[in-house]
Amino acid sequence: MIVLEELGLDYETVYLNLSTNEIKDEKYTKYNPNGRIPTLVDHKNNDFVVWELGAIISYVTEKYGPTRTISFEKFEDKMHMLQWLFFQASGQGPYYGQASWFMLFASEKIPSAIVRYQKEIIRILGVLESVLSKQRWLVGEKFSAADVSFITWNHAAFRALVKDFEGFNLEKDFPSVNRWHNEMLSRPAVGKVFVKWQAW
Template identity: 50%
Template structure:
């Protein structure tokens, strides 16, 4: 089977984690074909997708130039992309110690930011009943994660190596949601350093391009 693009990216129009992979693909100038799975129809759980990703979630990336090598879990995908396709270290680092620090932040994003921000969003907008205790818990956890980032970034411009890497880029989509919808506070006032860092990230050409596509796809009809 021939493929017009090097990568196939199974993703979703709204789900944050697929967009971060798209941002890094754009940063590295890698050609990819996005396949937007319809969650309402359960396409992410259908055999056509679970044969690639047994977890039935997004994103899933297939590298056709590498024997259809397949990966799921967004931050594992980011690390794969820079390890294999970023020899110039455009958004990665060369130093071994700093590479472990990149992993540290990717784990924090995956275990801290993603789940807590996601639950805050769910209990604020989508849960079938209003549960103030759950809303309070995840609002607090969202603020705690932002507080960690605020404290670190107050001392340094980026998370690792004095440059923008996948560690920073991995936080873009969920931070964008926290700033614009999840939290009922003035995020810019409470977390000015994080807000400035986020603004710098989303103004990068690759991120700007991807986020414009996301906005267009999710615009009201």
């Protein structure tokens, strides 16, 4: 949603009830056979369907971002953006998601699993810090969809997943990530989407 807002696109959000496993219903899996969120149905392009966050971001920025406000024209920058989208999909998403599951939703608390995934969150933050300590944004010295892809899971991590982990201190331990995250939170598109989620 943040990418859609940043590009000024019209869209309709359909929320699914995860507690009733609505994402596994055939009404949804006909669009996304993996039964996960998000999924995009582009009514302006013959109801073209694409799922997986990185793929959705790539699709939207390529098709509807001709001015490249949050993407790139240069081939090498495009590949670096794709690199971060893959890192988000293979690193941040799964590890933060597992931490969330074991900490907040699992019927049985397994301390070793919780600590494992909290440590992975710290590791991912370390990777981000190592890059963001040298540059303002992840790619090409400008805010882009690469940055956007990390914001929601980071927000969840800072508020719940690692806030009490072994003296975790975002400002002290990861100052560049903290600066980056707060810069993104201050963007109008991000604020607008977060307000919608809180209302839901």
